[in-house]
Amino acid sequence: xxxxxxxxxxxxxVGPTHNYAGLAxxxxxxxxxxxxxxxxxxxxxxxxxxxxxxxxxxYPQGVLPPQQRPDLGALRALGFAGSDERVLARAAxxxxxxxxxxxxxxxxxxxNAATLTPSRDASDRRLHVTPANLQSSFxxxxxxxxxxxxxxxxxRDPAHFAHHPALPATPAFSDEGAANxxxxxxxxxxxxxxxxVYGRQAFGWESEASVAPKRYPARQTLExxxxxxxxxxxxxxxxxxxxxxxxxxxxxVFHNDVIAVGNGPVLLYHELAFLDEPGTLDELRNKLTAPxxxxxxxxxxxxxxxxVSSYLFNSQLLSNPDGSMTLVVPGECQENESxxxxxxxxxxxxxxxxxxxxxxxxxxxMRNGGGPACLRLRVVLSSGERAALAGHALLDxxxxxxxxxxxxxxxxxxxxxxxxxxxxxxxxxxxxxxxxSRLLEIGSVYPFQMAGA
Ligand code: SUG
Numbered sequence: 001x002x003x004x005x006x007x008x009x010x011x012x013x014v015g016p017t018h019n020y021a022g023l024a025x026x027x028x029x030x031x032x033x034x035x036x037x038x039x040x041x042x043x044x045x046x047x048x049x050x051x052x053x054x055x056x057x058x059y060p061q062g063v064l065p066p067q068q069r070p071d072l073g074a075l076r077a078l079g080f081a082g083s084d085e086r087v088l089a090r091a092a093x094x095x096x097x098x099x100x101x102x103x104x105x106x107x108x109x110x111x112n113a114a115t116l117t118p119s120r121d122a123s124d125r126r127l128h129v130t131p132a133n134l135q136s137s138f139x140x141x142x143x144x145x146x147x148x149x150x151x152x153x154x155x156r157d158p159a160h161f162a163h164h165p166a167l168p169a170t171p172a173f174s175d176e177g178a179a180n181x182x183x184x185x186x187x188x189x190x191x192x193x194x195x196x197v198y199g200r201q202a203f204g205w206e207s208e209a210s211v212a213p214k215r216y217p218a219r220q221t222l223e224x225x226x227x228x229x230x231x232x233x234x235x236x237x238x239x240x241x242x243x244x245x246x247x248x249x250x251x252x253v254f255h256n257d258v259i260a261v262g263n264g265p266v267l268l269y270h271e272l273a274f275l276d277e278p279g280t281l282d283e284l285r286n287k288l289t290a291p292x293x294x295x296x297x298x299x300x301x302x303x304x305x306x307x308v309s310s311y312l313f314n315s316q317l318l319s320n321p322d323g324s325m326t327l328v329v330p331g332e333c334q335e336n337e338s339x340x341x342x343x344x345x346x347x348x349x350x351x352x353x354x355x356x357x358x359x360x361x362x363x364x365x366m367r368n369g370g371g372p373a374c375l376r377l378r379v380v381l382s383s384g385e386r387a388a389l390a391g392h393a394l395l396d397x398x399x400x401x402x403x404x405x406x407x408x409x410x411x412x413x414x415x416x417x418x419x420x421x422x423x424x425x426x427x428x429x430x431x432x433x434x435x436x437s438r439l440l441e442i443g444s445v446y447p448f449q450m451a452g453a
Pocket of ligand 1: 370
């Protein structure tokens with residue numbers, strides 16, 4: 001049966017303070033590019049070009065705004081007092097790493113904004129939303145409060161949308177959102193099975209069976225994934241919890257979406273994505289109503305190192321009306337011989353619905369470890385829910401043109417770490433965001449717009 005559910009990808013607009021600060025332990029690109037000069041204007045335009053290309057190819061496209069940065073409120077909470085200029089100057093002098101963190105434009109990676117359950121799978125037939133607490137790093141822990149306001153502003157109608165609080169921001173419930181969640185189904189409008197991938201178990205880790213990464217932190221806990229599924233009212237037959245392979249995390253796979261991507265009944269994954277590959281596939285097969293189509297990439301075709309440097313699996317896998325699928329890969333895949341060969345010989349030529357590969361250049365984001373899939377939050381919506389969206393968050397030609405002009409008016413084309421202390425940058429950023437919130441018609445979502453903040 002054909003239904004009117006469609007996947008809408010909400011991409012994060014890159015903020016005016018986009019920079020390379022080397023903030024993310026276990027994220028190889030972030031760790032190796034810290035200190036480079038960034039180009040926020042190019043970054044934002046690359047993101048918009050991806051959105052436009054997908055919109056023009058017929059995929060519904062949404063936009064989520066960036067956050068208020070530098071986060072002066074966070075600096076004040078840490079004891080930096082005085083005028084805004086004084087706060088910035090003191091932070092730059094006394095704690096440059098903290099200043100970098102409060103300037104990060106990391107909210108662009110909206111795959112980490114929240115975990116969502118489409119109304120199709122919820123017993124109350126509403127879309128359920130839980131913002132991720134992102135507690136594993138300070139710069140990302142600053143995101144959820146504004147993220148929750150932005151999502152509540154767009155998914156506003158309580159008849160259609162249910163918002164849950166972020167999980168307690170403590171290591172036991174470390175949650176990184178949709179980057180560790182994949183909904184598999186026959187078709188977007190058919191019942192889904194929710195695959196949650198976690199890196200460690202918070203309770204019971206002393207047991208002998210427990211395996212954890214040795215080099216880099218595991219960001220998602222089993223307990224966090226279970227709590228999100230519980231908040232959304234999902235039952236046992238609708239969920240599969242699988243542990244990520246610790247060797248993958250130690251090779252720089254800090255989220256599951258760096259090593260696997262699913263869409264409809266297709267699961268494209270690297271052989272080292274899951275600790276228990278056969279067990280995970282069996283459970284998915286048992287719970288899915290449609291036959292699972294696993295597309296496995298062996299390590300001998302693409303090594304973990306190549307998967308991490310090319311971000312092959314951080315691709316968007318999109319459904320086409322004829323039943324085929326399109327894979328949107330970052331430009332880095334074209335530059336890697338074994339990855340490009342695997343794409344042609346194994347993925348496109350294989351027995352699976354992937355019929356087309358589209359290359360998108362998102363290099364500015366990639367240097368911080370964010371590929372095409374990181375930049376978007378997938379939201380499966382019925383036509384009634386799409387009509388109920390508040391604000392102006394769905395991209396069309398007019399909004400695209402306005403956003404490009406807005407970026408060109410407000411963004412710098414060069415941002416070095418030492419520029420972050422410039423009070424003028426903070427003022428430019430606030431002016432840009434004030435204008436953007438009017439453009440997107442989302443009301444007052446930023447601390448500087450809220451009374452008493
Ligand atoms: O959390 N990078 C982000 C990248 C997130 C990618 N998202 C997904 N895989 N879904 C992170 O590691 C680096 C910022 C810096 O170093 O300046 C950063 O936060």
